[in-house]
Amino acid sequence: MADTPNLVLPYLAANQSQKHVTVNEALRRLDALVQITVQSAALAAPSGSPTEGQRWILPAAPTGAWAGHAGQIAAWQDGAWAFHAPLDGWTAVDVSTDTLLLYNAGTGIWTGLITGIFSDAAFTLQDDIDPTKQARFQIAGFTTGATRVFTLPDATTSLAGLAVAQTFSAKQTLSNANNDLGTSTGTGTTNLATGAKLSGSTKTVNIGSAGVSGSTTNVTIGSAVAGALGTLTINSPTVTFGSTVSAIAMAAANVSALYLGLGGATADATNRLSINAPSSLFNHSGAGHQVKVNKAAAATRAPSCSRPGFPAGPSLASPDLMTSRSRYRATARPGSTPCNWNGLLAGSAPCNPCN
Secondary structure (H helix, E strand, C coil), X not given: CCECCCCCCECCCCCCCCHXXXXXXXXXXXXXXXXXXXXXXXXXXXXXXXXXXXXXXXXXXXXXXXXXXXXXXXXXXXXXXXXXXXXXXXXEEECCCCEEEEEECCCCEEEECCCCCCCCCCCEEECCCCCCCEEECCCCCCCCCCCCCCCCCCCCCCCCXXXXXXXXXXXXXXXXXXXXXXXXXXXXXXXXXXXXXXCCCCCCCCCCCCCCCCCCCCCCCCCCCCCXXXXXXXXXXXXXXXXXXXXXXXXXXXXXXXXXXXXXXXXXXXXXXXXXXXXXXXXXXXXCCCCXXXXXXCCCCCCXXXXXXXXXXXXXXXXXXXXXCCEEECCCCXXXXXXXXXXXXXXCCCCCXXX
């Protein structure tokens, strides 16, 4: 046997002359392969000014004087490069990244070996192809004495970051009782379901739609603070309130609408206010009450029509309320005739009592 099986150290032969040459060669290999610390495991080209005894682990495609020695340990000894092929399970420390490396003879690759507890400043993840891509963890924000456990999802996925824009392509559920979205105090835009962007597709946005019987769901849009401004814009062609909606309160709202139908009535371009009801009440707010019908010009009319059953022919109509000098008088005193027309419907039948 000429060499040792692990470090390949040469044996002295019987009656060998110049024994110091063999011994010195063995010592040189011991110096290179025991307690291995390398300057780098990512440098592809030889260093231009190596120091005696410095070592490098060569990457997959080394160049120059290192060409053809991928995965080996290159040591600068006696002014020349010496190359040592590692065996399976050898370890080395890369001082440039403070990484403990393990050699796998099956793959021919040195990989990072992580065991025990590492300082967050020393523990670095490195891309297996591009060593310039690295990641570190910073745990300085932890409470003193606390140990945090991070459970990774059972999927091949990207981790979410708090300070970077990301797109989540899978369904995400926020199960906490209280969640905040878009709480920045500055100017900004928060988009929630931007709508169906493909012709023929349908996208449904549910807000507070999972309430059960006996529960209460409150949805607040906009600020209730006095002086806070804002608008609510709804662009959908149709807005439908479900059959369970029994009241819509707008105590101080100024409502502007093109058409308004009440009691199941359908308003249209001619009858923009349409009401289906046994009666209509216009009440006072503490004093008198006026019903005003305004015309665009003196030549136009503002009649009051009484039309039973939507007839096709002429209907019973008053003279023009805006130009007629006739008097209209309505009384609502107890025991009096509820309605009285003078000169407005001359020759017509008496008014029927109002309900």
